[in-house]
Amino acid sequence: MAKATVGRAPKSNGRVAPRRAAVVFKSSEASKAEKIVLPRGIATVDAFRMIARSVLRHVVGNEAAVRVANPDGVHQMRIGLRRLRAAIATFGELLQDAETERLKRELKWLTGRLGPARDLHLLELRIKRQRTADRAEWLAEIAARRSRAFAGAKAAMQSARYRALLHDIRHWIEAGPWAERPTLRPAHREAVDFAADVVARRARKVMRKAERLHDLNVEQRHRLRISAKKLYYAIGFFETLFEGRKARDRLGTFQSTLKELLDRLGALNDIAVQQRLAISVAAPNGKRPHGAATQLPPPPPRDRIKIDHLLQSAVATGAELATAKRFWD
Known part of the structure; x- marks a missing residue:
C-alpha cells in the first residue's frame, strides 16, 4: 500500500502566495509524469513555479522505486531529472543567479548516479537475447556490475547530499534568489x-x-x-x-x-x-x-x-x- 506524505511550500517573508499542501505518494512502482495544465493568463514566474513543482513530484515519486532497484523507477527518475534540467534551460532568461548554477551541478551529479544502473540493465537484456558459448561469463560480469550500479543509485537516495538537494530545490522554486528581481523582458512577463x-x-x-x-x-x-x-x-x-x-x-x-x-x-x-x-x-x-x-x-x-x-x-x-x-x- 502506498503511503502519503504531505509537504508545504517554504515561507519567504510573505513573498510567496499560499498554496495547498502537495501530497506525495511513496510507492515502489515507477511513477510517470503528470500532465501540466497552466491556466489562461498566468504570469511567467508563476508558470515556472507550477512546472517546477510538477516535475519535482515526478522525480520524488520514483524515489522508493529506485531504493528497491526497480529499473523502470530508475528510468522514470532519470526522465524527471532531465525534465527539471530542461525546465531550467527553458526559463534561462528568468533563472540567472549563482544558486541556479549550483543546483544544475547537483542535478547533473544525481543524474550521473542513476545512469549506469539503467544502461547496464539494458545491456543485460541485450546479451540475454544472444546465443553464444561464453554468454554466461558475460552475464555474470554484467550482473555484478548492474548490482553495484543499483546499489550506488540506492545510496544516492539515502545520502545527505540528496536530501539537501531536495530541500534546496523546494526552497529555490518558491523563494530562490531569482525571485528577488525576475530578469524578464516586459514582453515575456x-x-x-x-x-x-x-x-x-x-x-x-x-x-x-x-x-x-x-x-x-x-x-x-x-x-x-x-x-x-x-x-x-x-x-x-x-x-x-x-x-x-x-x-x-x-x-x-x-x-x-x-x-x-x-x-x-x-x-x-x-x-x-x-x-x-x-x-x-x-x-x-x-x-x-x-x-x-x-x-x-x-x-x-x-x-x-x-x-x-x-x-x-x-x-x-x-x-x-x-x-x-x-x-x-
Whole structure:
C-alpha cells in the first residue's frame, strides 16, 4: 500500500502566495509524469513555479522505486531529472543567479548516479537475447556490475547530499534568489508570450537540423537529439497555453512527429551506448571476465539491419518535421 506524505511550500517573508499542501505518494512502482495544465493568463514566474513543482513530484515519486532497484523507477527518475534540467534551460532568461548554477551541478551529479544502473540493465537484456558459448561469463560480469550500479543509485537516495538537494530545490522554486528581481523582458512577463517565443526559437533550430539529418554524423545527431528533447519537454510544459482548434491540431501533429524522431534517435543512441558499455565490460583496464573469450560476442546481424532501418526512418521523420505547420504563430 502506498503511503502519503504531505509537504508545504517554504515561507519567504510573505513573498510567496499560499498554496495547498502537495501530497506525495511513496510507492515502489515507477511513477510517470503528470500532465501540466497552466491556466489562461498566468504570469511567467508563476508558470515556472507550477512546472517546477510538477516535475519535482515526478522525480520524488520514483524515489522508493529506485531504493528497491526497480529499473523502470530508475528510468522514470532519470526522465524527471532531465525534465527539471530542461525546465531550467527553458526559463534561462528568468533563472540567472549563482544558486541556479549550483543546483544544475547537483542535478547533473544525481543524474550521473542513476545512469549506469539503467544502461547496464539494458545491456543485460541485450546479451540475454544472444546465443553464444561464453554468454554466461558475460552475464555474470554484467550482473555484478548492474548490482553495484543499483546499489550506488540506492545510496544516492539515502545520502545527505540528496536530501539537501531536495530541500534546496523546494526552497529555490518558491523563494530562490531569482525571485528577488525576475530578469524578464516586459514582453515575456505573460507566460503565453514567453512560451510562444521560446518554443518558436527552439523549434526553428530543431527543424533546420532535422531537414539535413541525412548529412549529420553521429555526434551531430546526438546534439540534434538533445535539442529535440528540450523542445519536446518545453512543448509539454506549455501546451495548454496554445489555444484555438487550429493551433491545438497543429501542436498535436508537430508533437507526435517530434516524438517519432526522438524515438528513432533514442534507439540509435541506446545501441551506441550499449556498444561502448560492452567494450568496457569486455576489457576493464585491459582485462576481461575470467574464462571469457577475448572479445564480446559481436552484435547479431539484426542489429546492423536495425541501425540502417532506424537511420532511414529518422531521416524521413526529420524531413516531415522540417515541413510541419507551425502552431506557435
